[in-house]
Amino acid sequence: xxxxxxxxxxxxxxxxxxxxxxxxxxxCKNDFEKINEDNLVTVSSQLREAMMxxxxxxxxPVLDMDWSKRPGSKVVDADPKEQQQxxxxxxFIVIHGAGSFGHFQxxxxxxxxxxxxxxxxxxxxxxxxISVTSLNLEIVxxxxxEGIPSVAMSPFSCGWSTRDRNIASADVSTVVQxxxxxxxxxxxxxxxxxxxxxxTILSGDVIISHLAAHLKPQFxxxxxxxFGVYDRPPSEPNAVLLREIAVRExxxxxxxxPTFQGTDKQVEISVASHDxxxxxxxxxxxxxxxxxxxxxxxxxxxxxxxxxxxxxGKLIDKIPEDWLGTVIRYVS
Numbered sequence: 001x002x003x004x005x006x007x008x009x010x011x012x013x014x015x016x017x018x019x020x021x022x023x024x025x026x027x028c029k030n031d032f033e034k035i036n037e038d039n040l041v042t043v044s045s046q047l048r049e050a051m052m053x054x055x056x057x058x059x060x061p062v063l064d065m066d067w068s069k070r071p072g073s074k075v076v077d078a079d080p081k082e083q084q085q086x087x088x089x090x091x092f093i094v095i096h097g098a099g100s101f102g103h104f105q106x107x108x109x110x111x112x113x114x115x116x117x118x119x120x121x122x123x124x125x126x127x128x129x130i131s132v133t134s135l136n137l138e139i140v141x142x143x144x145x146e147g148i149p150s151v152a153m154s155p156f157s158c159g160w161s162t163r164d165r166n167i168a169s170a171d172v173s174t175v176v177q178x179x180x181x182x183x184x185x186x187x188x189x190x191x192x193x194x195x196x197x198x199x200t201i202l203s204g205d206v207i208i209s210h211l212a213a214h215l216k217p218q219f220x221x222x223x224x225x226x227f228g229v230y231d232r233p234p235s236e237p238n239a240v241l242l243r244e245i246a247v248r249e250x251x252x253x254x255x256x257x258p259t260f261q262g263t264d265k266q267v268e269i270s271v272a273s274h275d276x277x278x279x280x281x282x283x284x285x286x287x288x289x290x291x292x293x294x295x296x297x298x299x300x301x302x303x304x305x306x307x308x309x310x311x312x313g314k315l316i317d318k319i320p321e322d323w324l325g326t327v328i329r330y331v332s
Contacts (some may be wrong), residue, residue, distance in 0.1 A: 015093065015218070016092055020095050022099075023100070025100055025303070026096060029099055035138055048148055051089040051092050052088075067287070093187070098198075102131040111201065128201075140152045153186060156190050206298075213293060216297065219297070220297045221298045222300070223302035228243070228325045229328075242257075251289070253328070287328045299325060300324070300326070306325075
């Protein structure tokens with residue numbers, strides 16, 4: 001079935017990058033609803049630098065846009081003339097996972113399986129949205145404190161829905177309008193209505209794949225809590241970082257760096273019992289779909305020099321020997 005869409009050809013400027021902030025990278029995954037403040041601050045700073053247009057000074061004073069008077073936030077008493085000197089940003093879209101937010105509520109209620117007529121599922125729908133939107137607000141605030149004109153966009157509130165867990169309706173025009181107005185849209189994995197199941201979870205990775213297909217960014221970056229994709233869970237002894245994965249026209253993929261003897265190397269992936277979105281399995285699958293479009297995908301550890309390099313776009317031309325991460329790209 002076709003997805004209901006809005007014409008996106010009115011986008012004024014090409015999309016530079018879609019960034020996925022992995023839930024495990026920006027939250028403390030073993031602590032219920034706790035944000036990894038250090039990582040979030042570093043990631044926000046790196047995003048600001050990456051978003052600055054060439055020619056703009058990254059050392060220019062930051063206009064704090066979080067005026068909530070919370071600790072660490074303040075209303076900037078800037079000179080009116082300085083306020084007229086707006087900073088130009090590359091077109092970026094930010095999408096984040098839930099990490100220690102939302103997954104517990106979704107798993108406890110089974111909201112990802114549907115059945116909205118059941119009281120527990122309906123309660124879980126509400127509870128999950130409260131959790132993920134509260135995280136979304138904190139991420140928007142962190143970006144705003146870096147002077148990034150970020151705006152929250154929840155898929156459910158924007159009318160996104162699914163049918164048998166596949167996207168059925170997604171009004172991308174709201175994202176386009178925000179970009180054209182000079183804002184950075186910040187979306188997240190969300191609970192949405194499903195035409196067949198009643199409701200389900202729409203993961204951030206699926207949202208990225210969908211937006212990439214319609215908006216054609218120059219590249220996509222997944223920021224995670226590990227250095228990239230490994231041939232087995234990275235916590236296991238002798239786990240090998242897969243530096244480059246090639247995706248073919250039929251969607252199949254193989255590891256090209258490092259080289260392995262024998263047949264195509266596959267990866268052994270584990271998914272946490274509370275993860276209702278598929279974890280790394282979904283991430284690799286969606287990344288391969290994006291790569292098929294001719295868009296490079298970089299999976300890299302957040303808040304490191306390697307993530308800064310990926311966000312800057314320098315990997316488009318050449319992958320440095322000392323760069324740690326996984327590149328997923330299309331090969332004809």
